Structure formats: structure tokens, C-alpha cells
Amino acid sequence: MDKLFELIDGEENIGGMVIGWPLNMDGTTGPRCDSIRDFTHAMLRLRELPVLLQDERLSTSAVERAMVDADMTRQKRHLRRDALAATWILQSALDLLRS
Secondary structure (H helix, E strand, O other), X not given: OHHHHHHHHHOOOOOOEEEEEOOXXXXXXXXXXXXXXXXXXXXHHHOOOOEEEXXXXXXXXXXXXXXXXXXXOHHHHHHHHHHHHXXXXXXXXXXXXXX
């Protein structure tokens, strides 16, 4: 968590954090959600920061489909998958907040 707070403190104008909420495909919560909930509670005990838990279902498949459509090699897709999925989750949260 120290590394996370170093990153946050090194940036300006951070108004909150979006964290992927790994719901099961049927919309229920499971052990992965429990881990995220525990992490978020621990972080909030150390630092007061608005947090949005954003549904991350289908984020990886959405970016994978886009990368295949863009004719990226498997190696490039592997290297970029997580970063693009995180971007997709953030954009989904921003779209939700705008609506």
C-alpha cells in the first residue's frame, strides 16, 4: 500500500479511485469481491479517498476482441491486455458517472 500511496501523492488532482469489482457473471459476489472489499477497507483506514467499485465483467474480453480486430499479435495482446482492461474499467466508470 505504501507504493500505491506514493503514486497517489506523486500526482496532482486525484479526486478518487476506481477499483475493478470482480463480480461473477451472474452478478453475484464471490471470494474475489471479498478480497477487493478487504483491500478497499484497509486502504480507507490509511487514507480518506473516494472510491468507486466498478463492475469489471467482460472488460478483458472487450479489449481482447478490439485487439484481435486491430490485428495485434498474441504477444502484443498479452503485454497490453491488463492495461487496456483497466482503461476500459475506468472509462466505464466515467461513462456511468456522466449519465
